[in-house]
Each structure stands twice: as structure tokens, then as C-alpha cells.
Amino acid sequence: MARFFIDRPVFAWVISIIIMGIGILAIRMLPVAQYPQIAPPSVTVAASYPGASANTVANTVTQVIEQQMTGLDGLRYFSSSSTAAGTVELTLTFETGTDVDIAQVQVQNKLSQATPLLPEAVQRQGLTVEKSSAGFLMVVALISSDGSLEQVDLADYMVTNLVDELSRINGVGSVNVFGGQYAMRIWLDPAKLAAFELTPADVVAAVSAQNAQISAGAFGARPAVDGQQLNATITAQSLLSTPEDFRQIVLRAETDGGLVLLDDVARVEIGAENYSTIARFNAAPAAGMAISLAPGANALDTAEAVKERMAEFARFFPEGVDYVIPYDTTPFVEISIKEVVKTLFEAIGLVFLVMFLFLQNLRATLIPTLAVPVVLLGTFGVLAAAGFTINTLTMLAMVLAIGLLVDDAIVVVENVERIMEEEGLPPREATHKSMGQITGALIGIAMVLSAVFVPMAFFPGSTGVIYQQFAITIVSAMALSVVVAITLTPALCASLLKPKGHGATRGPFAWFNKGFNGVLSGYTGTVRWSVRRPLRVGLVYLALAAAMVFLFMRTPTGFLPEEDQGILFTLIQTPTGATAERTLDVVKQVEDYYLTQEPEVVKSMFGVVGFSFAGSGQNMGIAFVQLKDWDERPSPAQSVQALAGRAFGAFSQIRDAQVFPIVPPSVIELGNVSGFDFYLQARDGQSHEDLINARNQVLGMAGQSDVVTSVRPSGLEDAAQFNLDIDWRKAGAMGLTPTDVGQLLQIAWAGTYVNDFIDQGRIKRVYVQGEADDRATPSDIEKWRVRNASGGLVPFSNFAEGQWDYGAQGLYRYNGIPSIQIQGSPAQGVSTGEAMAEMERLVGQLGDGYDLAWTGLSLEERQSGNQAPLLYALSLAAVFLSLAALYESWSIPFAVMLAMPIGVLGALLGAWLGAFENGVFFQVGLLTVIGLTGKNAILIVEFARDRYEAGERVIDAVAEAARQRFRPIIMTSMAFSLGVLPLVLSSGAGSGGRNAIGSGVLGGTLSATVLGVIFVPLFFVIVTRLFRKTGGG
Template identity: 45%
Template sequence: MAKFFVNRPIVAIVISIIFVIVGIVAILGLPIAQYPDIVPPEIVINTTYVGADAQTVEQSVATPIEQEMSGVDNMNYMYSLNANNGELKLYVNFDVKTDPNIDQVLAQMRKAQADSKLPSEVRDYGVTVKKSTSSPLMLVALSSPGGTYDATFLANYAYINLNDQLTRVPGIASVTVFGAGQYAMRLWVKPDQLAKLNLTVPEIVDAIKKQNTVNPAGQVGSEPVPAGQEYTYAIRAQGRLEDPEEFARIVLRANPDGSLVRLKDVARIELGSQTYAMSGRLNGKASAVLALYQLPGSNAIAAVDGVTKLMEEMKNNFPSDLEYSIPLDTTQSVREGIKEILHTLVEALVLVIIVVFIFLQGWRATLIPALAVPVSLIGTFAVFPLLGFSINTIALMGLVLAIGLVVDDAIVVVEAVEHNIEKGLSPREATIKAMEEVSGPVVAIALVLSAVFLPTIFIPGITGKLYQQFAVTIAISVIISAFNALTLSPALCSLILKPKKKARGPLGAFYRGFNNLFGKATNSYVKLCGWFIRKFAISLVLLAIMTAGIGVIGKQVPGGFLPEEDQGYLYAGVQLPDAASLQRTDVATRDLEKIIMETPGVQYCTTVVGYSMLSGVTNTYSGFFFITLKPW
């Protein structure tokens, strides 16, 4: 094999170029994340039974769905959250090895089997089945610095003008607006008037449903018509009611004396908010908080950049005294982490080249490993899309470690070729002879290193999922390095290497000094090894002491699943006693906001009153804080 590429070096160079091109193309299309996707897929089923309490929701909605969902393929467990505002969230957790898309389809099919058992009000409201997203990718806050707009206006501006635009950004799965409900026509019924006129709330609801409708009225002059008809007109009748005055004229009942009972006779009508159970603030000021959730498997950094670009464009259309800010961007730590690892990667590559240059003592010999290492590292990314991997800190750390491994194969080849050149052979003959000697060891080294790392992929559960990419990245880079050592390295050796000439000047003096020092160190090491071999018992005792010391020290080192890192943001939640009012919760969150904002290092404090991200449920006695720290 090596002889083929020595005789045809262009073929080896072209293969390496293809490796690099495919790797670069893969890099541009790979998702970027902090860690591999290790979270087991989770599907959430969400609906609302308007007006029902938590127990009613559990008995009439959650139980039928849970009964049908039980036993779905590859399910780990499920749990439901039922709130007093009628909301149901049923979470179904699946095995980490499953495909989230298939899990969603299976959950959707099981939910459909329960539809006939659900109340008609729930079916009319709608039951959604989607992939669960635990925490937002980023927050966008709308505020009015001058106080021109209230929270209801800000929230509805987000609903009307931003929500659809943001969900169309690649990588954004959904947008949730915290702060206030959407605009709605509020009907404040007068109980005394209802009793006096012998009317009930269901009768009012029925009248509104019947009279607040879209009314198709057909056409005038459409076929068949008598001869001579020249125009056809579409009739547009009044459709849905739009303002309080129109709602006020809704007829509830016609009395025997010919008088009419209208909605305005029994209720006060005004344009307000659909719900008053939640409010949002940014640094203590009223705000509409948009939580953007990432689409699983997408590029987090690209999604955040797309949202930032869109908001800059939308900013030009904002009314006066309306501003936006991004109080939370969870990709900041990802950017910094990847930036630091890339910096380390470059540093390691440069150091490896310097060390190789010092030991091989020639730019020609150094150039071959310097070219082989990037080919192995970049070519590794070509396999990532096939395995479903992403660019993350674990994979990049694997590449940093792999630098010291992939350079060995090229050094072995170069050293063997130079040794044969020193015997008087031509570079081509020396390369062929050297490859006959080292091809076996190169392949053996690659197989041994792969055998060391690849068993990691068989570790079950989340731990195996996390370190699988680390091990596979190193194994692939080592295999590509071995392939390069059998193709590219011998081809370059036959083209580049020449018989060495004795170096002169300062560089020659440096080489001689280094060789003398290294020779002395080698001789000392050999003598020390000989002493330990002769004193076999002492060697075993020292080995036992070192092993015991490692065990003792290892037990004292704190353990953890992942190292703790400064993410640049914090989450905080507050929960008051059950049934505490929203006003009481609002007062408590304002006191906590003041403490948070006075803490050194805090840049933003985004507050959502009436919502708990820990449970994902809206209630009156919970509040949540997104705390963003100043750039570190």
C-alpha cells in the first residue's frame, strides 16, 4: 500500500485534500453546543380545562391520557402537573437512545386514543403534543423607558409583531411571552342583574358564540343567472365583533312585550387582558419577557445570532419609547468555552510542531508531521454527521488530546526514512524500505489506541452518552492518522526529505547543546531504570506506596458528573404558602429584586410573577428570576 502512494504521491495528496474539504464542509453544517445531547427525550402534552380546579383536571383530563399513555414503547416514566387555572402538563420521559421524533409520534398516537374520554371543552380548546424544552435558550425583553406603554401593550406588541417572526428563525422551536395576557374582550357580569332578569352565565356564553361569528353571505350575480348579467359581486357581511359597543348590543333574550335584553344590561364590557395571573419585569420595570426555546439538534449559537439580527431589523419599526434588550443569552458560556478550547488547540498544535522541530532538527522533517496533524483533526469532523455528533467542548477536548497521538505516526515514518537516508539510500528507496519496516507497527498502534478508547461507547445511560463522543473522536482521529502515515507521510517523505547537512551558526550550536543535554538525560534515565531493575523489591514497594497514595488522594478529591463552570447566569425561584395571592407574591418578588440588583456583579434581573419554571405551572404563589451576571 505504501509503495503505491510513494510511486503516486499526487494521489495521496489529493486524498488528504478531500479529507480536509469534507471536514470543513461538515464543520460548517454541524450544530454547536456546550455538551453532547445527553438528556433523555421528553414529550409534553399540554391542554387547559377552562374554569376547572386541579383535582377536576386530574380526574377528567390527566387520568384518561395517562391510562392510554401507559406502556408506550421505550418510556422511562411519566408525570403530570395539574394547576388550579385548569392547565395540564403531562411529561413522558423516554430512553436516551430513542429518536425524539419517533417518541413524539408514539405519544401523539396514544393521546389520540384518549380523545373520546376527554371533556368536550378540552377537545375544543385543543391538546398539544410536542418535545419538551426545560429552560429557555435566551430572553428578549420589551420595555418602555419613559413609561408610555404598560405591560399589556408590550406583551401584545410581542404577540402580534414578534412572536411569528421569531419562531421562523432557524433553530427556534417556540416562543413564550411572559408579562401579560393577550388582548381580550372582558365581560364583567353583574350577578344581581342576572338574578333579576332570570338569566344564567351559560346563556350569555351561548348568545356570544352564536352572534360573534364569521358569516359567509355568498355572491350576487353568480351563475346560473338570466342572460345579460354583467357583474358578479361577493357579499361581505359583518363578521366577528371588534369593539365593546358591538359586544354591548348582543341580544340575550327577547321579552314577550317586544323589549330586548342586551349584554350591556347585565355586564360591563371593556377591552382588557385575557389573563391577569402573570406579570413580568426587567430590573424592576414593567416589561414583556419573551422566552425563546431551542429546537432540539439545532445550532444554538446560530439561533441566537439569527434572533439578534432579526431584533435589530425589527427595532427600526418600533414605536417611540419602545426598546428591546437581551437580558439572558445562555450561549455566552458556550462561545467562551469553545473559544478557549480552540485557543488551546492552536497552542497545542504550535507546541507540538516546535517540539518536533527541536527533536528532528530540520524544517523538512518537521513539515511532514505539521501537515499530517491538521489533516487528521479536520478529517475527523467528516464522520460527525454520520454519527449524529455536534461540535461541543467534549469533542474539542478529545481533539486537543488527540494532537499528541496523531503526530506519533508521522514521526515514526519520518524517523525511519531519515535513518535509511543516512545509510546512503535515496529518499524514494529509503521511504519504501522504511515503510516495509514500520507499516505493521503503525497499524498496531492505531488498533491499540482505538481499543483503549472505543469501549467507552458501551457505557450505558447518560454517562456513556456523554463520553461516547470523546472516545469516538479520539479513535477516529487516530485511525485517520494511521491512514495518513501509510499514504500522505511516505509520499511527502519521498518528495521533501533530503540527506541532512550539519547545521552551522547559532542553530547548529543550539542543536549540539540540546543533543548533549538530552543524551545526558537519557543516560541518567537508563542508569536509574537499571538500578530499579536490580532492586526489584524496592521497586515493588515504591509502586505500592504510589498506588496507595493515589487511592487516598483520589478519595479526597470532590467528585461530580461534570466540572462546575461559571455560566454567567443564575435561576432563582420563590414560592409563598399555598393560595397566597398574586399581590402578595408581587410584593415579595419586588423585595427580592431589590436585594438581587444591589448585589455586585448582577447586570439584569428578569422577574416573572405568577409562574414557576421549576414546575412549569402558572399559579398565584410562585415567582421566578432570571439573573444575568456582568461579563466575566
């Protein structure tokens, strides 16, 4: 085939131009993302049981729904929460690759079977089934720049004018508002109600009747009388719109003509629909909304669309209102992708310099350089065909491929140059002869490198998605590299190389060649010495292999490296029963620390009271801390990890609150926090109290451990609650019904939604509730009265009494088993794998009946670690079989395979020196090293086999093969090493992943080059002699 293209260079150029054209079109089409869809899809079921306790909700709603969720295709695990607020949330997570739309339909069908079995109140409230996505894409906040507006005003403007518009943007999954729009608030005074002999139910009835939209019809509506000449719409009472309108609602007309108005018994105002959250931005009131990404949507495109819409809305904001984006995950994605692209060009430049140093001819250097754009652009075409994106993984794979894809062209050019110099042949004849010698080696290299990565493409789960990105990208680049090496490269060699200039060189090149020839002479002597002393050298090899095994067992495990994403979460939890005001005080202390103690690192802070990733409640809070750009904080002391460490020390001094600075996980869709995440499960029917005690034991033991830190429960803590005991016999004797009693409690204490009113053309809600100071303590219950069947008012104290109790605010289940979620982080210098092993050890000390179940990012890490040995085994098997097929021998492949532990040892040393974990990136780098080690070995073994089969003694054959192939091996390995060097030295956004993969690959490349080229000739001699004697191969 190469001869065909040597004689038809235009044909070769046409093929390359077509490949590049396809790639250029593909780049314009490919979306950009941080990662592919790594997170498994999930579906959430939500329900509400007003007034029910957490235990009642769990027994009558949650378990009923869970028991119906069987037979769902691809269901991986599910978790549920039942809270004292009467809410149920069941999240079902499916295997990666599951069609989330089909999963949602299946869940909906199963839920329809459970619905008739649920309490009637739950059915009336309705149940929802939605596709869900963990984590927030971004947070948008409104602020009052002149201080003229409060949070309630900002929140109303946000809900009224922005939320619906943003929810309709393609890619937005949901919008969670920290605050609420305006509502008409009617605050009842029990003393005034009693004075007028009225009850809260009377107020609700009057509001419901007099704040109603009446459809009055029309004059002359058909059918009409003959000769009807008038047709006009009749308008009557419409919804009320102002507080004054509501104050004039008539509650009762007296016999003397007097009226009892709502204004006589209640305070009416426009307030907030809910008061569950308090938001602040940089110590000023704010309203915020957290935007979640829809499953399968592109984060960068969605965030850009949100920003464009907000810029449009800002033109119409009221005076003094502005917006900020205090939390945004996309700048890190954009900058990290740009950094990888920068690294890619740096690698290309360094590879070019290496080639020029060795080839010492611009024409010869230009030939393999031209292979780079052809192969890279062609790879983009393959990515588009495979449905991939331009993401961190595919771009890292291309950086790794840079050094590999020029190898084939370098081998061709170097061999042509050698033949021209040593044999004096003209370029065309030299190219013909060269391709006859090395075409088999080129195909063998391609087969080996492809065989290393192909098994990765077939692994399931989130880890499999990562493997696939690397595998498809690198294998595509390798295949295209071989195509270019046997089409364009020989054509260019025949037409561009010149026969002259192969004599003596001068200047720096002469000095380099003299030094290199000295190294070559020493290397050749070392090879001849080593192959004559197989026992001694074999013992050294065994020692190195043992060191490799030792390091492999000692290298800590992980999943994805922790990145500085320019964002820091801070979770805040005050004691159970603490009010929002107490939590706000802690938020202000956190705020003060970040804004005044860390001004060189922190750009802004958005704090929320009433919401946290651990749950919602007055004692919960969270701070979204936005750091300054990476180029403004180049020092390691200014990294997010360093900031989290200092903040943890400072916040440990805060009394009466737990404050945890948390670095976000590498993949936001896999959870909200980094570190480890698991459920402590009670498998033997232990009570909730037993499970709480077990959890406390684990937390206590973890607090004494040097391996883990910031270990904390996630969820609502048990809290004091007032148990109202109603004597229904007394109540019945007094003419009261459960409906009367329940209605009063709901209206006066919980508040009730009555109907709607019109505000600025938008429908908003009307709520009736008792005044705050009339529902503050248990004694306030006595202020309220219930109307009995005879019309009299009965005080609550006549038939009810209460007592304090301690009960669950939230009950949680994981895979249908009562559980408590626990999260934490590894201590400084400890890997997540070691921290997870420590937590397994601590939970194991609880005894029988308690178990640990990993979830989220930790589950992915554990499964990744379990899959790694199989991946290595399959890759090595694929390499061996490819070599066996290539050489038509079962023995010769061993000469290549035995060299691979040398490269693996170097990769492990690189990871150890850089303090990196054995995670997914390291595993990919390790396979790259295996492929590179095999490539170097093939270049020697291929030539040695040919010379040996031609009749040379085996030692002479392998020594001459090593001599001839030493220069291309060093050149390609040096090119590859310098190609990955920018990965090792990179800093800034996304550098964690680049450093992790680069360090292992660089260490393995150096080891395979320095040591591997010495051992491979010995392996060939040993294998040849052994199998020649046994008749094998």
C-alpha cells in the same frame, strides 16, 4: 507499503491533498452546537378539565391516560402533574436515539384509546400531543423606552405581530408568552344586575347573540330566475370591534320602550386576555416570550434566525417600543467553541516548539507539522460522514488528538534522524531502514489507541452519545495519523532531510543535548539497576497501585462539570395563597439587589411573577439574570457560582419568601436547574398528607446537613381553599339546576370566554367576569343570584354555604407512582455524586414504603457512574487482545498492561489537585491516559522484543531498547503534555469542561512518562523470564 510511498512521493502528496480537500468541504457543511443531541427525546400530553380539583383531575384523567401508555417503544420514564386549575400534563421521556416523530405517533395512538374513557368536559376541551424540549433557548422581551406603554399594551403587540411569525421559524418548538393579547373585558356588577333582575347568564346570552357574524348571502345567487340582471353580496351584522359597540348591546327591552343596555350593568374595556403574569425588565414594565428549541434543531442556527427576524420587526415597532434579549443560551455556546478552537491552535504551536527543540532542525520539524492539517481536516470529513457536529466534545477530542497524531510522524522522523546520525546512511536508505524497524510499532500504537476508545462508541444513552463523539473523533484522527505516517511522512523524510548537520551542535541546542544526554545516562543506569532488583521495585509498584485504588475510590463522582454560562436563574416562592402583588414586592427586592449591589457582574434582569420552573401561580416568580461578558469579569469572585453564593446569603434575609439563586445545568435540554433532581415516591399507598409529611422530614434533615444546600420542593404547595357546599335538595326545591348554578360560578368568578371581536384586523376574545371587588372574599358570594325555573332570582346564600379547607394545588406522579419532586445543590466543595449519596441516605431514614427516583441530569449522572466500570473493563480487554494479536503472544501484552496503573494514578492526582469530579470528561481523559501509557510502553517493548529474539540477553535488550526509545518517548510525551496544557490553563466560557479533561490527562501523561518508562523495562524482563520458564506465550 512505506517503501512504495518513499519511491513515489507525489502519490503520497495526492492522497494527503484529497484528504484535506474532503475536510475543507466538510467544515463548510458541518453545523455548530454546544453538545450533540444528549438529551433523550420527550413527548408531552396536555389536557384540561375546567373546574375540577387536583384530586379529581388525577383520578379521572391523569391515571386513565397513564394506564394506556403501555407498550411504547423505548419509553424510559414518564412524569405527570394534575393541578387545581384543571390542567393535566404528562411528559413521556424516551431512550436517546429514539425517533421522536414515531414516538409521538405511538403516544397519539395510545391516547386515542384513552379518550373515550375520559369525562365529556375533557373531551370537549381537546387533548394535545406535542414533541417537547426542556428548558428555554432564549427569552425576547419588549420594553417601552419612553414609558408610554404598559405591559398589557406591549404584550398585545407581541402576540399580535411577533409570536406567529417567530413560531414559524425552522427550529422553534414553542413560544410561551408572559402576558396576553388584548381582550374585550366585560366586568359585571352584581348589584346592578339584581336591580334590573338580570343574571350573568343573561349577559352572556345577549353578547353571544348580538356579537355575531351573519352570512347574509347575495342577490341573484344561483339558481336565479330567468333574466336576472343583478348579482351583489349582502352584508349584514358583523363582529363588534370597540368597547362602545359592546356597551350598546341590548339586554332587555322594556314594555315602555326603554332599553336595558350592557353599559347599565357592567364596565366594558379593552384589557388583557389573561392576567396570570407580570413581567419586568430592569425595574420597568415589559412583555416577554420564552422560545423553546424544537427537538433535534440546532440552537445556534435557530437563535440567529430569531435575532434576524427581530431586527427586521424592530423597523416597524411603534415609537417608544424596543426589544431586548435578557436570556440567551447561545453566546456561551459560540464563545466556548471559539475558546476550544483557540486552545487547538495554542496546542499546535506548543507541539511545534517541542518538536523543534528535540529535532533541532526546521526541515525535520516541518515534516510532523505537515501531518497536523492533513489529519485534522480529514477528521472533519469523518465527522461529516458520521452525521456529527462541530461541538465542544468533538473539538476537545481534536485537542487531545493533537499530541497523539504527531506522535507517529515524530517517531518516524526521530528514528530516521538517529539512523542517519549513528550509521551515516543517506536520507532515502535511512528512511527505508527506519520504516522496517518501526512500522510494527506504529501499527501497534494505532491499534492500542483505537482499542482504548472503540468500546466507548457502543454505549447507550446520553452518556453513550458523549462517549461516541470522543471515540469517533479520536479513533479517526489516530487512523488518519497512521495513514500519514506510512505514506506522506516517509516520503517527506526521504526528500526533505539532509545527511549533513548530524555532527556536533552549538549554542542552546548543544546545552539541551548535553543536559538530555545526562538524563539519558542516568535513566539507562536506573533501568539496569531496577531490572536487577525486581523485588524492591515491584514493592514500589504495588504501593503505587494501591495508592491508585485508594484515590479512585475517594475521587467524588459527577456527570458534566458546572459551567459559567453567563446566566443565573433565581426561583421565587411566596407563601401559598399569597397574591401576585406580594410576589411582585419580592421580585422588586431581588431586582434591587442584582442591579444595585452587583453592578460589576450583572448586566440585566428579567423578572416574571406568576411563572416559575417549579410551577405557575400568583405566589411563584422567576428572575433571568444576565451577567456581563466573561472578559469583563475575570475575577473568580465575579463568576456565576460566586454571585449565586452571595445572592443566596442576601436573599435568606427576605422574610415571607423562599428565594433560590440557581446556576443553569451544563445541558439545558436535560433540565432547568443544576445540582440534583429526584422524586420522593410513596410506594405503599400512603396518602397525599403522608407523602407531604415525609417530604417535610427530608427537607428538615437536609437543612441540617453540611453536604447539601438549597434543597427545595418543586411544584405547587398545598394551599387553603374555600369549599362551597351546595345543598342540592334546597336548590332543586327552589327550581334550580346544577347547570344554572355551575354557569353562574364559572361566569362570575372564573370568567368565561363568550366569542370574538375584531381589533385592528385580528380576531381577539371576549370575556365576561365579575368585578374584582365583587369576588374578593367569601362574603361576596352572597351578592350573586341565580334565575330559577319560574324566572325568579335566588341568592346563593339560600342554598349554599362554605368553609375553609386545605387541599392540594398540584398532584404529581413519576412512573405512575404518587411522588413529589425535590431539587437541591451540593454544598461548597461537595460533588454532585456526594450530594446524591447524602440524599439517598436521608430518604432511607424515612423507613419502608418511601423511595427515591432520580430524574433528568441526576439520572444521567447515576447511569454514567454505573457504566464507567464496564467501559474501563472493555477498553482494557480490547487493548490486551489487540496487543496479543499484534505480538502473537499472550504474555508480552502484560508488559504493556502493567504500566497502565501508573498513568491512571497520575490522572487521579491531577483531578484531585484540581478538585475535579470523576465525571464523563474525566473518564474520557482517563482512557486517553491509558492509551498514551500503552503507547510509551509499546515503543520500549517492541524494540526490546526484537533485540531479545535476535539473541541478546533480556536485560541488555531491554536496556538498549529503553535507551534508544527514551528520546522519542520524552519528545512525544512532552508534545502531548504541552498540547493539553492550554486546556488546563484555559479560562472563560466553557473552561470547566476543558479544565476537567486537561487536568486528568496532563497528570496521567506526566506520571506515565516519569514513572512508566522506569517500570516498563522491569515488566518486560519479569514477563519474559516468567513465561520462558513456564513455556507460555
